[in-house]
Amino acid sequence: EPEVTQTPSHQVTQMGQEVILRCVPISNHLYFYWYRQILGQKVEFLVSFYNNEISEKSEIFDDQFSVERPDGSNFTLKIRSTKLEDSAMYFCASSARTGIYEQYFGPGTRLTVT
Amino acid sequence: TQLLEQSPQFLSIQEGENLTVYCNSSSVFSSLQWYRQEPGEGPVLLVTVVTGGEVKKLKRLTFQFGDARKDSSLHITAAQPGDTGLYLCAGALNNNAGNMLTFGGGTRLMVKP
Numbered sequence: 721e722p723e724v725t726q727t728p729s730h731q732v733t734q735m736g737q738e739v740i741l742r743c744v745p746i747s748n749h750l751y752f753y754w755y756r757q758i759l760g761q762k763v764e765f766l767v768s769f770y771n772n773e774i775s776e777k778s779e780i781f782d783d784q785f786s787v788e789r790p791d792g793s794n795f796t797l798k799i800r801s802t803k804l805e806d807s808a809m810y811f812c813a814s815s816a817r818t819g820i821y822e823q824y825f826g827p828g829t830r831l832t833v834t
Numbered sequence: 835t836q837l838l839e840q841s842p843q844f845l846s847i848q849e850g851e852n853l854t855v856y857c858n859s860s861s862v863f864s865s866l867q868w869y870r871q872e873p874g875e876g877p878v879l880l881v882t883v884v885t886g887g888e889v890k891k892l893k894r895l896t897f898q899f900g901d902a903r904k905d906s907s908l909h910i911t912a913a914q915p916g917d918t919g920l921y922l923c924a925g926a927l928n929n930n931a932g933n934m935l936t937f938g939g940g941t942r943l944m945v946k947p
Contacts (some may be wrong), residue, residue, distance in 0.1 A: 725878075763877065763922065765934035776934055803923070811876050823935060824866065825876035 722746045724826035729789045732832045743812030750794045753813040803834045840938035855908040855941045857923035869922040913945045
């Protein structure tokens with residue numbers, strides 16, 4: 721069964737460093753998303769992406785964040801200058817272009833900022 | 835800010851018991867998803883409900899979408915230890931695949947043998 725994959729599974733970085741989290745969405749899906757989940761808290765929406773541009777973004781997704789689909793398979797989230805509070809699980813999700821809103825999530829990348 | 839409130843937050847029951855988890859909001863959702871999440875993993879989609887009053891069954895799990903599309907419930911019959919996990923509801927405000935999901939805080943279920 722097709723699934724969303726994410727790499728790395730765990731990333732440790734120092735405050736102020738740039739990180740890139742990578743995702744390979746389900747191959748025939750056209751809509752892509754990033755969410756995060758701080759330990760013990762709700763899953764929070766960051767950004768949605770379609771047709772090579774951002775469709776919607778939350779207040780969390782400030783100028784330090786960017787997304788890109790560099791080729792036909794990868795979808796990346798970049799954090800330019802990480803802060804301690806960026807430590808969280810980051811989930812990529814994708815959905816097909818249907819009228820029913822179903823998103824399929826990857827296993828996540830645990831980002832630890834020290 | 836759209837909120838989805840889940841209740842209860844924690845539930846510990848014996849194998850064989852029935853249980854219901856609730857997801858409530860003041861907002862109207864175009865669709866609502868139920869996910870299950872294991873520790874350290876991503877949410878796994880269980881079901882999507884779209885129509886007010888809709889009922890969907892997945893083996894021993896029954897999902898219902900409220901008539902006004904503001905609330906939903908998950909009922910598990912004869913719970914088994916394998917049902918242990920975190921159950922999340924998530925709603926979409928618009929029937930547009932580009933829209934975000936708003937997640938509830940989750941119900942952590944433990945089923946004891």
